[in-house]
Amino acid sequence: MTQNKKTRFLNLFNNLPINIRKEVIFVIEHEGTKQPITWNVAYNEISNSTDLGNTILDGLDKLSII
């Protein structure tokens, strides 16, 4: 399931224009503060299979962005 979300994310990211990759697509809570996550930051986390990457994937799936 996660692999499917990862595949969907990467397929979409790989085709995104450069400037759009700077856009914020998610917000995480980290140490009590809300932190924006752009496509580029999400790519870094997801391609390195981090826990944060999985959280972002789940979030993007629920928001129907991927």
Place this chain on the structure above:
Amino acid sequence: MTSKELQQKIMDLVVSRLMAIPPNLKLSIGSYGSFNNEELVQHVKENDEVGRSVLNMQMSYLTSLKKRYG
């Protein structure tokens, strides 16, 4: 994630995106008027007509990306 949590996530996302708009730019929305990024954020947080309109436009755009570029 509950429905309420999802709604909060959407609001946090849209607020964050609006804050990224350069402060010298203003959005004109029909007869509602023109708003800078801080004013747009305020409307979204208040969930009024302007805020809902902006939130819907933002999410419609974000969810369209997978069709356009996927």
Place this chain on the structure above:
Amino acid sequence: MDILITRPDHDDTVTYLSLWAGEIVKRAKCSGNVFDYAGKKANKKEIEKLLKKRNPRFVFFNGHGNEKTIFGQGDQPLIKEGENEELLTSKIVYSRACNSAKSLGKSACENGADAYIGYKGEFTFFTDTSSECTPLRDKFAEPFFKSSNEIAESLIKGNTVSEAYDKSQATFDKWIGKFSSSGAPVGSETIIWALYADKENQIFHGNKGAAL
């Protein structure tokens, strides 16, 4: 061929619409008789009089609007569904007024308008405060108005309603592409969503093969 263009200018928003529509006034003068009803002249009495007397083939409304109404100077209703949309009979109408294509546009075509192009949601655009004195040089407003002006430009050049619609949609895509690229002005990625919204909200009713 007679062309009517309304250009109220009583607030900042419609002033931008008015100035950018001014580009269409210049083009249209090469193609026919242009009745440029700007400022105070964009009132109900004058417009109804012209619509009845001259029966212009193309009417380009600029101004505020809602689902059932197009407004003129001072937000006076000009055309209201259920009241006087029959004045649009046999015309091609382009309305750059929020929401009017949702209901009024459909009703107008059911009551005899040849075609009605407009927006089923809010018509939005960004402006740069540093360009407010020179709206025609506003690089952030330009994509919205070049794309939406394309409807009027294409029709005046003799294209059909569906061709004009396709050209405008393609122009929106061109600007979205431009603002998505590495050479775009700083901050431009933050406004693409509004361009997309206008593109998606743009629709037409009536005869897609109609032309001026």
